[in-house]
Amino acid sequence: SQKIEQNSEALNIQEGKTATLTCNYTNYSPAYLQWYRQDPGRGPVFLLLIRENEKEKRKERLKVTFDTTLKQSLFHITASQPADSATYLCALGASGGYNKLIFGAGTRLAVHP
Amino acid sequence: EAQVTQNPRYLITVTGKKLTVTCSQNMNHEYMSWYRQDPGLGLRQIYYSMNVEVTDKGDVPEGYKVSRKEKRNFPLILESPSPNQTSLYFCASSRGGTNEQFFGPGTRLTVL
Numbered sequence: 200s201q202k203i204e205q206n207s208e209a210l211n212i213q214e215g216k217t218a219t220l221t222c223n224y225t226n227y228s229p230a231y232l233q234w235y236r237q238d239p240g241r242g243p244v245f246l247l248l249i250r251e252n253e254k255e256k257r258k259e260r261l262k263v264t265f266d267t268t269l270k271q272s273l274f275h276i277t278a279s280q281p282a283d284s285a286t287y288l289c290a291l292g293a294s295g296g297y298n299k300l301i302f303g304a305g306t307r308l309a310v311h312p
Numbered sequence: 313e314a315q316v317t318q319n320p321r322y323l324i325t326v327t328g329k330k331l332t333v334t335c336s337q338n339m340n341h342e343y344m345s346w347y348r349q350d351p352g353l354g355l356r357q358i359y360y361s362m363n364v365e366v367t368d369k370g371d372v373p374e375g376y377k378v379s380r381k382e383k384r385n386f387p388l389i390l391e392s393p394s395p396n397q398t399s400l401y402f403c404a405s406s407r408g409g410t411n412e413q414f415f416g417p418g419t420r421l422t423v424l
Contacts, residue, residue: 207352231410242316242402242415243355250410288354292411299345299370300411304354 201227203303205289211309218279220306222272222289227301229291232265232272237286237305246287247274279310314339316416318403324422325393333388333419335403343406344386345370345413346378348399355402361386362408393423 204223212218222232231250235243249256249265249272256263262275276283286307290300316337325331337344345360347370357370361380375397377389386405390397400420404413 203354233410233412235413240418242404242418243413244415245412248410248412290355290413299357299360300413302347302355304352 201225201291201301203227203289203291203301205287205303205306207304207306209307209309211311212279214280214310214312216279218276218283218308218310220274220287220308222274222303224270224291227270227291228267229293231292232263233290233292233300234261234263234272234274235288235290237288243288276308279308281310281312284308284310314414316403316405316414318401318416318419320419321417322420324424326424327394328392331390331393331421333390333401333403333421335386335388335416336384337386337403337405337414338384339405339414340383341405341407341414342383343408343411344380345404345406346376346386346388347402347404348372349402349418350399358388358401393421395423397421398423 202225233248234246237243247263249263260277264273286305288305290302292300319334346358347355349355356372359378361367403416
């Protein structure tokens with residue numbers, strides 16, 4: 200069955216450093232991958248989308264890579280700030296019309312001053 | 313302001329007492345979904361709708377019903393709630409295509 204793995208342990212980093220979160224998947228060939236941010240008690244908020252034919256995508260301090268051979272996406276936050284502390288979810292989607300997204304359980308990031 | 317709203321935000325009920333969680337979006341999105349979020353399991357889709365009067369099951373539809381009589385509204389109905397439906401519920405809407413989801417604020421449901 201399809202499976203998405205995100206590190207269940209929290210990632211603790213120092214302010215100013217680069218945070219790197221991992222999303223691995225098996226038994227799936229996604230057409231695109233999305234990353235969301237979720238703050239406690241709130242709904243997820245869309246951050247970035249990367250398609251299967253794209254290796255890298257950037258948005259301000261965020262960078263996402265997508266390696267369909269390794270079946271892995273990396274999500275980077277450069278110059279991290281305490282305000283970046285949240286849970287980050289990855290989601291995989293197929294192509295063609297509406298296809299449901301499959302979400303990972305998320306990784307909690309804590310950026311310490 | 314573009315948004316998805318859900319009501320109620322918090323609900324404590326007892327086993328077997330029918331309840332409805334409302335969801336409304338003001339972005340004219342065709343697609344709407346309901347998810348539940350449980351610790352360690354991530355977001356799991358309950359039902360989705362591709363348009364008015366078009367709905368389909370997601371991964372965990374048992375014990376839930378939905379309807380889509382208007383484009384903007386997508387209520388979630390629990391006819392006979394049970395304790396295993398205690399969870400955090402999110403409604404979401406999207407345009408389709410690459411399916412960027414716009415989530416509501418969530419409804420925390422406790423079934424005693």
